[in-house]
Amino acid sequence: MANPTAAMLVIGDEILSGRTRDSNMHFLAGELTRHGIRLMEARVVADDHGAIVASVNALRARYDHVFTSGGIGPTHDDITADAIAAAFGVSISHRADAMALLQAHYDRAGLEFNEARQRMARIPEGASLIDNPVSTAPGFTMGNVHVMAGVPKIFEAMVASVLPKLTGGAPLLSQNLQVQRGEGEIAAEFGKLAAEFPDLSMGSYPFIRNGAHGTNLVIRGTDPARIDAAMSQLVRLFG
């Protein structure tokens, strides 16, 4: 069976302005790989209704799953839930179960459950809630789109609650050989080896350390025996 595919959509001006460095994409990439879901594409867009709607619709049509981060808080720049509703052409309203969760949370904390906080209970019609063990305000899954918070601690907790519910594929495995040679020196032989193993994906990633050129040679696939076979040949060539 082919592995399910996914895309990520990071929503937030603060990433595009360079103020904040996104960490959610790297986290999700690792989790999906372990779960056997192929992350095929990631996009970062601004807090802009049209940009979010267009990206969500492009990505959800193309991939099995879309994971979004950011824009589901209580402030005026949190517009993701409305954009998702618009992308799916459904209505959005304060949902009773989300209202009850949040009401109980703010009661416990002795804080007012004000209008801004109530905005976080606005959920598109037909979505199911994603648990937020960190700060209660839920994410949601609408069709094949999983809408999660941007704060890394909350994003990571939401991924942990969503992923076990999704059908994964065979785990995506990889092995790495680091060589102290430049890419140009190993390229010809490495390319030939890659052509001999069309079922595997082979990549070379150069680095410069203390002024010396080195390369990480990575072999990826789902069949451990094939990866072992290719790695043995790689070690024989360059090890």
Next chain:
Amino acid sequence: MANPTAAMLVIGDEILSGRTRDSNMHFLAGELTRHGIRLMEARVVADDHGAIVASVNALRARYDHVFTSGGIGPTHDDITADAIAAAFGVSISHRADAMALLQAHYDRAGLEFNEARQRMARIPEGASLIDNPVSTAPGFTMGNVHVMAGVPKIFEAMVASVLPKLTGGAPLLSQNLQVQRGEGEIAAEFGKLAAEFPDLSMGSYPFIRNGAHGTNLVIRGTDPARIDAAMSQLVRLFG
């Protein structure tokens, strides 16, 4: 004058598999902001010809500039130059000036200028070269698309050589107020202030530190006097 717009395209399986954490996007975002160019969107795609061609064509039609990173080395998985040529519908070949640069570089280093290394002189018809002071192999600008290496040290050097040649806009300025309150507490007043300054962009970025909720309130724009005026009101409200 409105600020020029830009998109970034990060090319590489290693980012999407979670093996490597991209740093070039964050670097470019900061540099563009200082240069007065608005980064509107970023995408990450795999080392896949069709994905690169489609993304380049979508982004170059929509924004003033597109900056790419990755896939211009000597190995079989370096397919960016060919994809750019295909996206523009032009031919690609070993270019004399790039060949001469690389030949001199490998002569100095006492290394063979082999077929794999010669691949790095393949440049789409009509492009201009981008200087690589780190390892010589050039990037290139084709139309409004600036094609650069993925290794951060080289990417950063190429950005430094490209940016001064581009027309920037008024610098994109920002001021930040950090408050030790949750977003839900400041949302109503902050939203009202944002509505009073439609020429500025205001964002709120929650964080959790030692279990306590805080928020960074950020005001962005190009007119320093307007940003000062908004920040004074923000400090009066929450300072």
